[in-house]
Each structure stands twice: as C-alpha cells, then as structure tokens.
Amino acid sequence: MDRKIYLDNASTTYVSSEVLNEMMPCFNVIYGNAGSVHSFGRDAMAIVDRARDRVKEAINAQKANEIYFTSGGTEADNWAILGIAHAYAGKGKHIITSQIEHHAILNACHQLEKEGFEVTYLPVDSTGLVDLAELLHAIKKETILISIMTVNNEVGTIQNIKAIAKIAHDYNILFHTDAVQALGTMKLDVQDMEIDLLSLSSHKIHGPKGVGALYIKEGIAIEPILFGGENQERGKRAGTENVPGIAGFGKAVEIASKHYMITNQKLKTIRDYFLEQLGKNLDNFQVNGHPHQKSNAILNVSFYGVEGESVLMLLDLAGICVSTSSACTSKSLLPSHVLKAMGIPEEVAQSSIRISFGTNISKSDVDYVVSEIVKVVNKLREISPIKMRRN
Amino acid sequence: MIYSKTILDRFQNPRNAGKIPKASAVGEANNASCGDKVKLFLKISDTGIIEIAKFQAFGCSATIAASDILCDLIKGKTIDDSLKVSNYDFLKILGDLPAHKMHSIILAEEVIRVSIEDYYKRKERETRAQMRKNNASI
Numbered sequence: 055m056d057r058k059i060y061l062d063n064a065s066t067t068y069v070s071s072e073v074l075n076e077m078m079p080c081f082n083v084i085y086g087n088a089g090s091v092h093s094f095g096r097d098a099m100a101i102v103d104r105a106r107d108r109v110k111e112a113i114n115a116q117k118a119n120e121i122y123f124t125s126g127g128t129e130a131d132n133w134a135i136l137g138i139a140h141a142y143a144g145k146g147k148h149i150i151t152s153q154i155e156h157h158a159i160l161n162a163c164h165q166l167e168k169e170g171f172e173v174t175y176l177p178v179d180s181t182g183l184v185d186l187a188e189l190l191h192a193i194k195k196e197t198i199l200i201s202i203m204t205v206n207n208e209v210g211t212i213q214n215i216k217a218i219a220k221i222a223h224d225y226n227i228l229f230h231t232d233a234v235q236a237l238g239t240m241k242l243d244v245q246d247m248e249i250d251l252l253s254l255s256s257h258k259i260h261g262p263k264g265v266g267a268l269y270i271k272e273g274i275a276i277e278p279i280l281f282g283g284e285n286q287e288r289g290k291r292a293g294t295e296n297v298p299g300i301a302g303f304g305k306a307v308e309i310a311s312k313h314y315m316i317t318n319q320k321l322k323t324i325r326d327y328f329l330e331q332l333g334k335n336l337d338n339f340q341v342n343g344h345p346h347q348k349s350n351a352i353l354n355v356s357f358y359g360v361e362g363e364s365v366l367m368l369l370d371l372a373g374i375c376v377s378t379s380s381a382c383t384s385k386s387l388l389p390s391h392v393l394k395a396m397g398i399p400e401e402v403a404q405s406s407i408r409i410s411f412g413t414n415i416s417k418s419d420v421d422y423v424v425s426e427i428v429k430v431v432n433k434l435r436e437i438s439p440i441k442m443r444r445n
Numbered sequence: 446m447i448y449s450k451t452i453l454d455r456f457q458n459p460r461n462a463g464k465i466p467k468a469s470a471v472g473e474a475n476n477a478s479c480g481d482k483v484k485l486f487l488k489i490s491d492t493g494i495i496e497i498a499k500f501q502a503f504g505c506s507a508t509i510a511a512s513d514i515l516c517d518l519i520k521g522k523t524i525d526d527s528l529k530v531s532n533y534d535f536l537k538i539l540g541d542l543p544a545h546k547m548h549s550i551i552l553a554e555e556v557i558r559v560s561i562e563d564y565y566k567r568k569e570r571e572t573r574a575q576m577r578k579n580n581a582s583i
Binding site: 359371388 | 448456457459462463473478479480482483484500501502503504505506508509
C-alpha cells in the first residue's frame with residue numbers, strides 16, 4: 055500500500071535534479087537584485103539573460119529580447135489577452151478564442167467583455183479540434199487577436215496551429231497560443247509556425263512553480279498588466295525578477311526541448327501499453343480527445359457507469375494519483391467545459407478521469423495501475439444504478 | 446485529505462450497497478447540477494416499519510457514503526420517522542463535510558422522500574386493485 059504512482063503530470067511535475075542544481079546558488083550566493091547596477095546585480099542579471107537565451111533557443115525566437123518572464127502560465131495568458139486588447143483597441147474590439155481554452159484565457163476574455171470587447175468562443179468538434187471554416191466565418195473587420203491553445207490540458211488534442219496562424223495573418227490579425235501543455239512533447243518553432251505570442255509555464259516540464267514566459271514577437275505592441283519598476287523586463291513587466299525560478303525554468307526548457315523526441319517516444323510507449331492492458335482487462339470505457347492528433351502525455355478516459363471523483367478517491371487510496379474534471383471534484387459543481395464543448399454526454403463526462411504520464415513510469419507501474427483501475431471500476435459499477443455499454 | 450475517516454470508510458466499504466429483489470418501494474433522485482444519481486430500495490413490513498434499506502449510487506465518494514448512512518439511519522424506523530431524518534443526523538455520523546459536498550446529504554434526503562412516495566403509490570394501487578376485486582366478487 056506504500057506504493058505511490060504519480061499520474062498527474064499535466065497538473066504539475068517534480069523539479070528535476072539538474073534544474074534544482076541550477077537554482078540553488080541563486081538563493082544564497084547569487085542573490086542580487088537583477089535590477090541592481092553593482093556586481094551582485096550584474097551576476098543575477100547574467101543568470102536571467104542565460105535563461106532568456108535558453109528559452110529563445112527552445113522556441114526558435116529570433117531574439118532573446120522577445121522573451122518576457124512572468125509568474126507562470128496564467129500571467130502569460132492574461133497578459134497576452136488583456137495586453138494586446140488594450141494596445142490594439144483603437145483598431146478593433148473583437149477577439150476570437152475557443153470554448154476549450156484554459157480558464158486563464160477564458161476568464162481574461164470575460165474581463166474584456168466587461169470592458170466592452172466582443173469575444174467569439176469557437177466551438178470544437180467531437181475530437182476537440184477547432185474547425186477552420188468556423189474560424190474563417192468568425193473573423194471580422196474589427197478582429198485584433200486570435201488565441202487558440204496548442205495542446206488541450208484535459209484531453210490532449212493538438213490544434214492545427216500553423217494553419218490557424220496563417221489564417222490570422224491573411225487577415226492581418228495577431229495570433230497567440232497557450233503552449234503550456236505542448237512544451238517538452240513537441241517541436242515549438244515560433245518562426246516556422248508564425249506565432250506572434252506564445253505562453254509557457256515552467257512547472258509542467260520539471261521546472262519550479264511560479265515562473266513562466268510570454269514570447270512577444272518583436273514589433274508587436276502590448277500594454278502591461280503589472281505596474282512598477284520601469285526597467286524590469288524592458289519596461290513591459292514590472293516586479294523584481296524571480297532569479298532562482300527563472301534560472302530553473304531556463305534549464306528545464308533547455309532539457310525539455312533538447313529531449314522532446316525521446317520524451318515523446320517514451321510517453322507513447324507507456325500510453326499505448328497502458329491502453330492495450332486496459333482494453334484486455336476492462337470493457338465499456340472510452341478515450342476522449344482526438345484519436346491520433348494528440349499529446350502522448352495526456353489520456354482522458356470515461357469509465358461508463360461510475361463517477362470520476364469516486365474513481366479518483368479509490369485510486370488515491372491505492373497510492374495512484376490521477377485527476378478528474380468531473381463536476382463533483384470542482385467546487386462549482388460544473389462539469390468540464392472542454393468535454394461539454396466536445397459534445398460528450400453529461401453522464402460520460404462525469405465518468406472521466408485524466409491520466410497524465412511522466413517518463414519515470416515503469417511497465418510494472420502501468421500493470422499495477424491497470425489492475426487497480428479494473429478493481430476500482432468494477433467495484434463502483436457493482437453499486438451503480440447506471441448500466442452503460444459501448445455502442 | 447478533505448474527507449473524514451467515516452466518509453472514507455463508508456465510501457470504501459459501504460454496508461448497504463445493492464438491490465432488494467422484491468422491494469416494497471424504490472426511489473431515484475438526481476442532482477441536476479453535478480449529475481449524481483442515487484437509487485433506494487426499501488423493504489417495509491405490514492406495520493409500516495422499514496426492515497431493509499439498500500442503495501445504488503453513481504456519484505462522488507461523499508454521495509456514496511451519505512447514501513450508505515441513510516440506509517442505517519432509516520432501518521428499523523417507521524415511515525413517518527424515516528422522513529424526519531435531517532442534515533444534522535448525517536453530520537453527526539459523517540463528521541465534517543466540505544461545504545460544496547452538502548448536496549450529497551440533500552440527495553440522500555430527497556431519495557428517501559421519493560421512495561416513501563413510491564411506497565404510498567404502490568399501496569394506493571394495491572388498495573384499488575383490492576377494491577376492484579372486492580367489487581367484482583359482490
């Protein structure tokens with residue numbers, strides 16, 4: 055019973071030892087304020103600059119100065135939406151996003167609606183993909199920004215980012231993508247993909263929490279959302295630089311981007327073996343999301359007839375950590391907006407759990423997890439009044 | 446852990462899960478907002494005492510635990526007394542329950558009401574059938 059298996063890597067990850075090593079000196083040796091002119095400050099700034107270079111390399115930005123460090127993915131998303139809207143309001147007050155975005159995007163858009171902006175929330179198909187025809191249809195003269203996430207955090211579906219960016223630019227509209235779940239499992243190239251703004255987070259890729267970045271292509275105007283020191287992050291993002299966090303993030307990005315192909319292959323092997331074993335031992339479940347255009351790290355499964363939270367709780371008691379977006383888990387009691395947008399029936403959405411793999415999962419871990427899932431699901435099905443079968 | 450030991454225990458090892466084949470009453474209640482579903486089966490004696498209570502649930506751990514406790518609370522009670530089971534009775538057994546999980550108790554209270562309603566409906570049908578039979582024999 056002491057066995058612990060962490061399958062919630064889309065939520066957060068452990069900090070790798072290489073990253074930790076990179077961070078340690080920044081707490082008590084190179085502890086200067088990166089804004090200070092003296093040697094302590096210059097040493098700290100050198101660390102920030104090195105991290106900036108590493109992020110630049112990882113996403114193939116043209117210049118390191120296009121990278122702005124933030125307090126994480128949420129701030130990057132908020133800033134992209136609010137900052138662009140405020141900077142380009144004179145050109146138009148219409149923004150396009152999708153119904154399956156992270157709440158950091160959706161709630162920033164709701165804020166803009168309060169300020170008088172119009173936001174179109176594009177629907178998705180049953181696999182979670184944004185329809186490009188719908189996108190074209192939604193574009194107006196007043197549209198200033200399109201923001202579509204690269205990889206969905208609940209079901210793992212990968213959007214056709216390059217095509218969407220192309221459409222945006224055909225109409226002279228800026229394109230932002232939340233790539234928080236994409237980093238580390240796929241190639242991110244902002245030049246090739248024609249991305250204008252891109253959000254990143256550190257703690258999803260074995261970096262520390264509380265740090266992330268927003269890539270802003272040179273020449274694009276953006277209003278700040280934090281006000282304070284005029285010299286920090288070229289006057290665009292106030293607040294003393296989180297030097298240890300940034301150092302760790304830089305290292306984590308470097309490792310993640312260097313090894314993304316191996317990571318991806320490992321994750322695919324683990325995921326496929328998991329599904330194979332699950333299929334052999336259990337009936338009446340479905341995998342949500344796109345059948346193949348999706349992240350290998352994220353697996354969203356609905357076990358018919360059982361509620362997600364109760365599955366999560368029983369697995370937790372067996373030392374297995376997964377997550378669920380079922381209504382019962384959230385305080386709002388609302389079911390997942392992503393599964394709802396995909397047209398998944400409420401009962402099936404309620405039955406879903408998200409398993410997000412890490413590369414440290416072994417074959418015997420998977421065997422244990424599958425056997426526990428089978429036990430738990432069968433146990434709950436026994437007491438469930440709902441009997442559902444796969445069509 | 447956000448749940449009390451009692452909830453976890455009841456959820457893991459429910460004492461009253463299952464069906465009653467020839468139940469005197471069956472009721473089902475849904476929570477429209479979160480989608481939880483509870484079905485209750487009652488065996489009621491001729492004198493109106495609940496002899497056996499069993500449940501089936503599609504819901505979170507708190508809903509499963511609350512349904513299980515409901516069965517214990519109403520067993521041995523008269524129909525009227527079973528309707529008097531309150532939030533307080535549940536909380537006394539469950540210990541603390543997170544505020545957003547109170548719907549689990551509300552659902553349990555609802556399912557007993559619906560089941561008793563079903564019991565009276567069945568009784569009414571039986572009585573009518575009996576009356577028809579009596580009338581026919583006259």
